[in-house]
Amino acid sequence: MCRLALKTADTPFSPYEVLTAMEAMQEGFDGSGLGLLLRGIHFDDFNYRIDQPILSGIAHTEEALQRLDEYMAGQGYELKYDHEFTITRGIVEAQDREKYIIRVYKDPVGAEPSQEATEQRYMQVRLDLRRDGEEHGGDLTVFSFWPQVVMIKEVGWPLAVGDALGLHDGRIKARVVMAQGRQNTNYGINLYACHPFFIQGIATMTNGENTAFVPIKEWLTGKQIPGYLGYQSDSEVFTHILHYVLKKLKLPLETYKHVITPLKTSELDVHPQGDFLKGLRTACRRLIIDGPNAVIGTLPDETSLLVMDHKKMRPASVGGRPGAWAFASEICGVDALIPDRDRSLDFQPMREHTVIIPPHRKEMVIWSQFNQFALPQAA
Amino acid sequence: MVSIQSVCTSPSSLTYHDLPWIVQHREDRCTLCGRCTSICPVQAIYLTYRRQRMPKLDILQKKRGSDYRHFVGIRQRTNIENKCIGCGMCSMVCPNEAITPTPNSNEDRSLFHINQKGEAWKRGGRRNVSGRTILDRIIFDRISMLTDPALDAGRHEFSTSTILGRILPPEEFLRRKAAGEWIPPTREIFPFIIGSMSFGALSPNMWLGLLQGVAYCNEVLGIPVVMATGEGGCPPWVLKSPFLKYIILQIASGYFGWDEIIRAIPEMQCDPAAIEIKYGQGAKPGDGGLLMWFKVSKLIARLRGVPEGVDLPSPPVHQTLYSIEESVMKMIQTMSMAFGFRVPVYPKISGSTSAKSVLNNLVRNPYAGGLLIDGMDGGTGAAYNISMDATGHPIASNLRECYLDLVAQGRQNEIPLFAAGGIGKNGNVTQNGMALIMLGASGVHIGKYIMQSTAGCLGNEIGRCNVCNLGLCPKGITSQNPKLFRRLDPDEVAQRVVDVYMTINTEIKKIMAPLGRSQSLPIGMSDALGIDDHAAAERLQIKYVC
Ligand code: SF4
Ligand code: SF4
Numbered sequence: 001m002c003r004l005a006l007k008t009a010d011t012p013f014s015p016y017e018v019l020t021a022m023e024a025m026q027e028g029f030d031g032s033g034l035g036l037l038l039r040g041i042h043f044d045d046f047n048y049r050i051d052q053p054i055l056s057g058i059a060h061t062e063e064a065l066q067r068l069d070e071y072m073a074g075q076g077y078e079l080k081y082d083h084e085f086t087i088t089r090g091i092v093e094a095q096d097r098e099k100y101i102i103r104v105y106k107d108p109v110g111a112e113p114s115q116e117a118t119e120q121r122y123m124q125v126r127l128d129l130r131r132d133g134e135e136h137g138g139d140l141t142v143f144s145f146w147p148q149v150v151m152i153k154e155v156g157w158p159l160a161v162g163d164a165l166g167l168h169d170g171r172i173k174a175r176v177v178m179a180q181g182r183q184n185t186n187y188g189i190n191l192y193a194c195h196p197f198f199i200q201g202i203a204t205m206t207n208g209e210n211t212a213f214v215p216i217k218e219w220l221t222g223k224q225i226p227g228y229l230g231y232q233s234d235s236e237v238f239t240h241i242l243h244y245v246l247k248k249l250k251l252p253l254e255t256y257k258h259v260i261t262p263l264k265t266s267e268l269d270v271h272p273q274g275d276f277l278k279g280l281r282t283a284c285r286r287l288i289i290d291g292p293n294a295v296i297g298t299l300p301d302e303t304s305l306l307v308m309d310h311k312k313m314r315p316a317s318v319g320g321r322p323g324a325w326a327f328a329s330e331i332c333g334v335d336a337l338i339p340d341r342d343r344s345l346d347f348q349p350m351r352e353h354t355v356i357i358p359p360h361r362k363e364m365v366i367w368s369q370f371n372q373f374a375l376p377q378a379a
Numbered sequence: 380m381v382s383i384q385s386v387c388t389s390p391s392s393l394t395y396h397d398l399p400w401i402v403q404h405r406e407d408r409c410t411l412c413g414r415c416t417s418i419c420p421v422q423a424i425y426l427t428y429r430r431q432r433m434p435k436l437d438i439l440q441k442k443r444g445s446d447y448r449h450f451v452g453i454r455q456r457t458n459i460e461n462k463c464i465g466c467g468m469c470s471m472v473c474p475n476e477a478i479t480p481t482p483n484s485n486e487d488r489s490l491f492h493i494n495q496k497g498e499a500w501k502r503g504g505r506r507n508v509s510g511r512t513i514l515d516r517i518i519f520d521r522i523s524m525l526t527d528p529a530l531d532a533g534r535h536e537f538s539t540s541t542i543l544g545r546i547l548p549p550e551e552f553l554r555r556k557a558a559g560e561w562i563p564p565t566r567e568i569f570p571f572i573i574g575s576m577s578f579g580a581l582s583p584n585m586w587l588g589l590l591q592g593v594a595y596c597n598e599v600l601g602i603p604v605v606m607a608t609g610e611g612g613c614p615p616w617v618l619k620s621p622f623l624k625y626i627i628l629q630i631a632s633g634y635f636g637w638d639e640i641i642r643a644i645p646e647m648q649c650d651p652a653a654i655e656i657k658y659g660q661g662a663k664p665g666d667g668g669l670l671m672w673f674k675v676s677k678l679i680a681r682l683r684g685v686p687e688g689v690d691l692p693s694p695p696v697h698q699t700l701y702s703i704e705e706s707v708m709k710m711i712q713t714m715s716m717a718f719g720f721r722v723p724v725y726p727k728i729s730g731s732t733s734a735k736s737v738l739n740n741l742v743r744n745p746y747a748g749g750l751l752i753d754g755m756d757g758g759t760g761a762a763y764n765i766s767m768d769a770t771g772h773p774i775a776s777n778l779r780e781c782y783l784d785l786v787a788q789g790r791q792n793e794i795p796l797f798a799a800g801g802i803g804k805n806g807n808v809t810q811n812g813m814a815l816i817m818l819g820a821s822g823v824h825i826g827k828y829i830m831q832s833t834a835g836c837l838g839n840e841i842g843r844c845n846v847c848n849l850g851l852c853p854k855g856i857t858s859q860n861p862k863l864f865r866r867l868d869p870d871e872v873a874q875r876v877v878d879v880y881m882t883i884n885t886e887i888k889k890i891m892a893p894l895g896r897s898q899s900l901p902i903g904m905s906d907a908l909g910i911d912d913h914a915a916a917e918r919l920q921i922k923y924v925c
Contacts, residue, residue: 211523211895215791215903222789249549261898264538265567276556282542282565283552286792288899291523310898311535 004195004207004316005179006296007337008304008357009324012042012173015152019162021336022181025329033181034158035194037203038150040175040302046081048104053077053122055103056151057129057142058191060096064140067132068101075125076108086166092156100165101142102150102172119200122146123227141191144198148300150174153194176298180205193232197239200227201300204242206235207329208293208314213237219286220244238295241287246299253305254373255280257354260289261310263369272372296327304357312351318364319346325357325364391495395455397488399842400465400480402455408477411451415469415478420851423463424478427454453478462489466837466844468853482841493764500764501669503847503857505804505827506662506756507768509840513775513915515807517814520924521907523895530897532888537897539887540603541570541822543653544723544748546793563748564721566652569596569604570900571812571883573876574799574824575629575655575727577609578636579670579679579691580760580847582864584872585834585856590617591869592833592876593625602880605652607824610668610693612636612682618643623651629727630714631657632667633693635683641717650722653748654714658703658737659729661753661800663762664771668693671761673850676859704740707747715746723748730754730772730800738781742790749795751824752777756801758827758838760857761848774800775818779919782819782903791903795821803828804840808879809886817904818919830856833875834867 003025005018015036041048055072059065072079083102111121126145133140143151150172154161158181162168180195195205210216213234220228220240225248228240238260245256262281268274281288292313297305306316306327318327319334319341326337334346349355352369367373395401402424416424433446455463463480470479493500530537544565547555555562573593578586589606596604610631617623618640628651630637659665670679670691680687697706707726714724725748728737734752741747754774759767778798785791798820802811804827812823830836834856837844847857855867891897894907901907909924910916916923 209523209895211521212899212901212904214906215901218786218903219789219792222786222791224789244549249553251553264536279552279556279562280549282546283549283792285542285546285899290898290901291895311530 003181003329003333004205004294004296004327005329005333005337006177006298006304006327007324008176008298008302008326008361010175010361012040012175013177014168014170014173015177015179016162016168018177018179018337019158019167021326021328021333022158022179024332024336033153033155033194034161035180035196035205036152037144037178037196037198037205037298038172038174038176039148039298041148041150042173043081043083044171044173046083046104048081051147052080052104052106053125053145053147054150055101055105055125055142056144056149057101057140058097058153059099059101060139060141061098064133064136065099067136068129068140071129071132072105072125076111077105077125080104080106083172086169086171088164088166091160091164092154094155100152120226123200127227146198146201146300149198149201149203151196151198153191155191176302176304178203178205178296178298180207190232192230195233195235197230197233197236199239199243200247202239202243202246202297204235204239204295204297206238206293206295207316208235208309209291210234210237210289210293211291212289215286216241216289238289238293239297241289242297244287252373252375253299253303253356254354254367255375256305257307257352257369259284259287260295260307261351262288263352267370271370273375276375294329302359306349306355308349308351308353310351312349315348317346317348318355319343320357320364322362325361327355391459391492393457393459393488393492395457396483396485398455398457398462399483399487399489400463401483402463402469402478402480404453405477406452408475409453410475410477412474414472414474416453418468418472418853420466420468420846420853421461421464423456423461424453424469425456426451459489459492459495464844464846465842466853468837501761501848502764502767502845503758503760503762503849504838504842504845505758505767505840506801507840507842508756512756512801512804512811513773513910513912514801514811514814515805516910516912516915517810517921518909518924519813519817519890519894519907520909520922522893530892530895532885532892535892535897537888537891538899539570539884539891540567541900541902542566542795543568543725543797543822544795545746546795548793561720563746564723566605566723567603568652568822569602569880569884570816570822571604571808571880572627572797572822572824573604573606573829574757574826575607575609575627575657576826576830577611577629577668577670577760578613578682579611579674579859580609580857582852582855582858582867583678584864584867584869588867588869588872589829589833589876590622590625591873592880594622595873595877596880597625600877600881602884604880607655610635610657611670611679612639614682615639615643619646619648621648623647624649626651627653627655629655629657630710631693632695632697633691635685635691635693638684639682644717650718654718654722654724655751656707656710656714656724656726658697658707658726659731659753660727660759661729661755661757661771661774662759663766664729664731664755665695666762666766667695669761669848671848671850674859679859703737707737707740708744711744711746725749725751727751727753730774730777732772734772734777734781735784738784738794741794742785742788747794749797749821750781751797751799752781753824754778754798754800756804757799758830771800774798774815776918778815778820779818783920785819786903791819797822797824799824799826808832809883809890812883813887813890813901814908817901817908818921819903819905821900821902829876829879832879833872
């Protein structure tokens with residue numbers, strides 16, 4: 001079993017905090033990997049403007065770094081800040097990490113300013129660089145290129161990775177941190193297989209196994225939507241389904257749960273939106289997930305969410321107070337992240353729940369699949 | 380040497396060692412009750428007087444002589460039309476276990492003479508290829524254990540239903556929903572469908588038993604089983620009953636029975652489950668249907684709107700149409716319209732290397748509700764032996780190819796593929812069906828298996844019985860002769876249908892649970908499949924395991 005932790009708070013905090021919380025749940029990892037996603041970034045030594053895209057990845061050779069520079073310059077991106085980690089060598093196993101990249105860029109002059117065009121452009125940069133790395137024997141790994149988002153992935157024990165990169169020095173802080181320890185052990189070990197997964201500002205990480213992976217992957221791939229690729233991990237499809245529901249179908253966040261774990265017919269027969277939901281279930285039948293899963297996600301507006309599989313076969317807890325909330329696989333993880341909270345208000349979602357922490361972080365919203373929700377276009 | 384003229388032999392004279400089945404009769408047990416001879420569907424055996432020499436020795440006179448005794452015995456006929464078909468009815472009725480057919484281990488010489496009077500051999504039944512099939516060899520090997528608690532087939536809830544009918548891409552569904560436009564009809568059904576067997580081919584008792592069983596599965600057990608009619612319509616009381624929703628009505632090239640159906644539309648209480656347009660049948664591709672005159676009883680004649688006692692051949696193609704594309708297009712549209720666009724309409728074709736082109740055509744037809752591909756291992760009520768044995772395409776690779784074609788286009792959720800032909804041929808019905816589902820089928824049709832398991836059909840893959848076409852069915856399954864079909868009790872058939880579906884339902888869960896699947900039928904979950912044959916693995920794009 002893998003362990004997940006997410007903390008979201010009004011005041012930026014160090015990602016190291018989350019790593020220590022993961023240590024509390026340590027029996028769950030085998031040290032095969034750590035994935036971190038930081039959102040709402042604050043750099044100690046750089047005055048970051050929130051609309052500047054940040055590139056996250058790893059250059060494994062000097063040559064790769066050079067190619068990256070050439071590509072970015074060619075696209076018209078101007079490098080504004082290059083974060084230098086305080087690296088301690090020898091803690092993580094991998095020897096071929098020329099540079100952990102966290103770089104802030106300035107948009108090309110005259111780039112089409114519409115939101116859609118920008119989102120497309122950012123994703124294309126990530127995909128181009130990823131392909132470039134793949135074409136060169138995997139010497140360049142790129143996790144994200146997006147404003148306000150930093151991603152770090154490395155093979156090794158979570159705390160050790162944090163130490164190796166000096167994450168405790170407080171030079172990077174964030175309002176939202178997602179962390180997952182252990183890679184997907186069902187398929188090969190690969191940096192891209194580390195959770196969380198990211199596409200156009202949307203990120204998810206999972207504790208579990210998606211047994212319906214292959215048919216879902218085949219369906220998503222067949223859609224020929226740019227960015228629906230990779231799938232080194234069976235959990236990556238959760239991210240893409242969330243992206244598909246929100247960005248392509250333009251449905252509200254609540255629908256995600258109805259797509260991945262729809263209610264059964266007898267339950268929909270008495271649901272106020274049953275007719276629509278039955279049709280949606282049929283149309284999205286290939287996106288029904290299976291297996292034990294707890295999916296934690298975050299959105300560009302800093303909304304955090306947590307959903308369970310339909311049988312609730314994975315644990316996950318939520319706790320916090322206005323201004324700071326935590327999701328973790330185990331309650332001790334929540335304890336470590338937010339000790340000063342009213343524990344009696346902690347919540348463990350059941351199969352029908354979606355827990356949402358809205359961007360204002362004033363409350364935790366518990367939404368049940370049996371409830372009606374606002375559906376703009378459903379007639 | 381005996382003179383030539385006195386030996387009674389002709390080119391087609393055979394002895395019982397030349398026949399596929401040899402009847403073993405034990406005179407010492409026989410009480411001459413005559414049950415075997417009267418039940419034998421082909422009069423393969425007969426009671427006959429025989430004379431036996433009794434040696435006589437007169438010791439005092441030192442003379443040897445003979446006495447003769449007459450007795451009644453049972454003998455096997457050796458002419459082609461009366462050759463034993465191995466049905467075993469004689470042993471079933473014999474009170475003294477005195478008689479039984481045994482397969483001849485010698486060659487079957489009747490095969491060389493079966494074409495008497497220039498008539499090519501026709502029969503009912505199946506392809507007569509025994510042994511494990513490719514489907515039997517597929518195993519489910521992706522056991523979800525590494526990171527999971529496995530599911531419990533007995534305790535957890537499983538969703539085992541499938542969708543029949545055209546499914547819109549999600550974007551299009553939302554657009555039409557918002558605009559209030561037509562959404563193609565779909566049905567949530569059990570993925571094992573009772574395949575089309577016509578009301579003419581099946582006896583009324585068999586049909587009634589199946590329908591009763593299907594209704595029980597739906598209404599009492601909550602297993603949404605549907606059954607297809609085959610060509611030739613459906614009794615009017617069924618058309619006007621609430622059971623119609625469990626029935627897929629078939630229209631085939633003879634259009635038999637459709638007058639009755641169309642006339643019943645205004646009085647229907649509910650819509651049928653679907654309409655199946657038959658273009659081909661796996662067991663006899665390129666061949667039409669044939670209901671022999673002796674099966675055209677009064678009832679059948681009325682249902683089909685034809686005179687009694689005439690041969691009813693359906694042409695191999697739909698006559699009125701110019702090409703299959705045009706035909707599929709027009710017929711699907713017409714049928715959809717007849718039922719107010721509320722009923723899924725899909726074609727059934729025989730397994731063939733050209734199945735993909737039909738499929739691609741359907742993908743572009745917004746009214747097509749699916750595609751049923753019938754592989755060559757399927758059964759039939761009547762066909763030429765040559766068609767059954769040698770024409771067609773096995774289902775596994777055909778289905779897989781079509782599915783992967785849809786995957787490549789990203790349309791695999793839109794046109795559900797159904798597979799048929801040899802599913803459960805060796806009894807492994809759930810395993811065979813689930814293998815096809817994981818290869819990409821949305822469901823499977825089962826015909827022969829249903830006849831064997833629910834009505835005790837005697838046919839097998841080594842030529843046993845298979846006289847379904849002659850109206851002689853010894854079990855009363857495929858006969859319109861009341862003397863024969865009264866042997867079959869519809870209630871017992873219904874009971875067996877229920878037994879079968881309860882078992883399949885449990886077995887599906889037993890397959891899904893270890894794979895970690897419970898939320899939806901594992902359609903296309905090919906990563907869970909393995910086979911111990913390299914070439915087959917490569918062709919099906921699944922794992923080779925050994
Ligand atoms: S096995 Fe069937 S066909 Fe053969 S003798 Fe017995 S009853 Fe007749
Ligand atoms: S028992 Fe009836 S249905 Fe079965 S093979 Fe014999 S004749 Fe055909």
